[in-house]
Amino acid sequence: MDRPTPRVNAAKLAEYSTGKVVRIIGKVLSLENDQALLETSDKGQVTVKLMKDSNLADTFVEVIGKKSGDAVVTELSSQNLGESIDLELANKVVELTHAYPDVFPTNE
Template sequence: MELPSPRVNSARLPAFMGRTVRLPCKVLKSQGTSAIVEACDGGQVEVRLNPNSELSATFVEIIGQVVGESAIKFLFGISLDSDKELDMKLVNDVVELTFDPRFKKMFPE
């Protein structure tokens, strides 16, 4: 059975070293095997891409392994682009609610 991959923001990354997480973010720069993204809480995160991976959408959810306090090794990406801009403050509020003790049973770490 696979472990859950919690949705995180940049401030929560250090608590998940070595674990697989989901990072909703906005792509700021993607070049070669590295990308810089802005997490939903406004913090910047380095994404270490695979040689054949590409971040072509503006808003994505990156599924990856946390390899540093502000770095993720890319495993998979899901485009979150639509005809409207994603409200990152709202996304961050949802991320933070998943860590609220009142909802611990609903969102296992």
């Protein structure tokens, strides 16, 4: 994606309307058919509807997607982030980006 997107956790995702493109870091809890269940940085859960060529292969991933329902995001792109991420630190980044929108613009 070549435009800034807001970083969200489960709580911040709930604040956006359907159709908003967002960015989520999370731990893959399950992969079934065409969807993944992520534990977000605030310990919430978000379902990600996966693209046909999705390749979520690591424990931790970042997903850029379009909000398509309550706690549901449709994947537009994703990045594998490895087997170890500090989700507490990732959550602090989410909170800071929302606390200081002048420093972290999202073109809203």
